[in-house]
Amino acid sequence: MRPQEVQGLRSGCCPEPQPTTDGAATRHLIRSKHYKNVADGDGNHISAGEDREVPWVAITPVVHAIRVLERMVPDGELLLSARHHAFASQGGHHGALKGGSLNDRIERFVVWVNREATSLGLSRQTVPEDPHGAIGMSRFRRTLAWHIARRPGGLVALAIQYGHMRTVLDARTSSGYGSRSRNGIHSVLDVETALAAADTAARLSDRMASGEKISGPAARRAVAAAATTPRFEGRIVPAKFARKAAAFLARDGVVLYDNPDAHLICAFKHDNALCEPEPGATAPRQYACQPGCGNTVRTDTHARQLRTRADEIDQLAANSPGPLGKRLRANADRLRATADAHDTTAQPAKALT
Numbered sequence: 420m421r422p423q424e425v426q427g428l429r430s431g432c433c434p435e436p437q438p439t440t441d442g443a444a445t446r447h448l449i450r451s452k453h454y455k456n457v458a459d460g461d462g463n464h465i466s467a468g469e470d471r472e473v474p475w476v477a478i479t480p481v482v483h484a485i486r487v488l489e490r491m492v493p494d495g496e497l498l499l500s501a502r503h504h505a506f507a508s509q510g511g512h513h514g515a516l517k518g519g520s521l522n523d524r525i526e527r528f529v530v531w532v533n534r535e536a537t538s539l540g541l542s543r544q545t546v547p548e549d550p551h552g553a554i555g556m557s558r559f560r561r562t563l564a565w566h567i568a569r570r571p572g573g574l575v576a577l578a579i580q581y582g583h584m585r586t587v588l589d590a591r592t593s594s595g596y597g598s599r600s601r602n603g604i605h606s607v608l609d610v611e612t613a614l615a616a617a618d619t620a621a622r623l624s625d626r627m628a629s630g631e632k633i634s635g636p637a638a639r640r641a642v643a644a645a646a647t648t649p650r651f652e653g654r655i656v657p658a659k660f661a662r663k664a665a666a667f668l669a670r671d672g673v674v675l676y677d678n679p680d681a682h683l684i685c686a687f688k689h690d691n692a693l694c695e696p697e698p699g700a701t702a703p704r705q706y707a708c709q710p711g712c713g714n715t716v717r718t719d720t721h722a723r724q725l726r727t728r729a730d731e732i733d734q735l736a737a738n739s740p741g742p743l744g745k746r747l748r749a750n751a752d753r754l755r756a757t758a759d760a761h762d763t764t765a766q767p768a769k770a771l772t
């Protein structure tokens with residue numbers, strides 16, 4: 420959400436989900452307004468915004484935060500209403516707390532967390548100093564983009580929500596979102612994805628330099644890509660980097676995506692992809708990665724990881740009832756077979772250049 424969208428949330432925006440007729444669990448949804456590019460028939464900006472067509476899916480910590488705020492403001496009121504949150508000196512304000520005030524409160528919250536953590540002897544739960552300065556609202560979107568770019572099927576409920584979001588965002592020409600300006604979340608996402616892809620290329624180069632072998636139908640492409648992808652030693656991102664990042668990602672076949680959940684690197688070439696990316700997408704749907712895809716690349720490290728994971732699954736199988744245990748063991752065997760296939764087909768980087 421843009422900061423403005425957060426400021427526009429009202430009490431009651433996230434009702435308890437109703438069970439479906441078949442009793443299946445449903446997720447909390449946030450109904451909200453959006454403001455950017457909202458115009459009337461004559462093209463005039465509508466400052467009151469309009470209801471978002473697609474609601475946000477809320478993860479549990481977000482639902483908890485909304486419930487806390489709903490205890491502080493009356494029904495239907497803005498969750499961050501200045502009238503109910505501001506102190507006497509800031510009285511008389513209408514609408515939501517302003518950005519500066521919210522940024523200040525985030526900083527004070529960090530101070531409070533650190534004081535509590537220290538007094539309770541929980542030093543590992545303090546919020547560390549940030550070398551890039553204060554945690555303002557505007558930095559949350561880049562944090563979100565970081566997760567979309569680097570956690571294809573990871574924890575923190577990102578697999579579904581962010582994975583699908585990337586697909587929506589990536590269908591730039593076909594979706595309503597995509598047809599809007601290339602600024603905003605697109606450019607933030609491009610920057611993080613390009614940095615993540617460059618990290619993947621750098622890691623592959625390092626592994627090749629240390630003598631690891633490479634396998635997979637896209638091994639040759641990946642070796643060439645790793646040799647030509649620039650390294651980003653720092654994280655200073657100038658404003659015009661967004662355009663370069665988009666151009667970098669548009670080079671079909673030579674951008675490398677790390678896919679830790681599938682234990683592989685994806686040298687994404689749209690026509691080869693078995694995960695069915697949208698037409699025109701510049702990134703794979705990593706959460707829907709399919710075995711046997713022509714974009715797959717593996718290193719010796721991936722083979723080791725596959726065997727470690729297989730051992731973990733076997734342990735789980737040993738403590739699971741009959742049919743489930745059987746399925747888990749079959750899964751572990753499949754991972755070991757993939758590792759064996761790597762060992763028998765992998766070649767040194769030199770042989771692939």
Ligand code: SF4
Nearest residue numbers: 685692694708709712
């Ligand atoms: S299916 Fe292919 S293109 Fe899709 S994520 Fe997996 S390796 Fe990449």
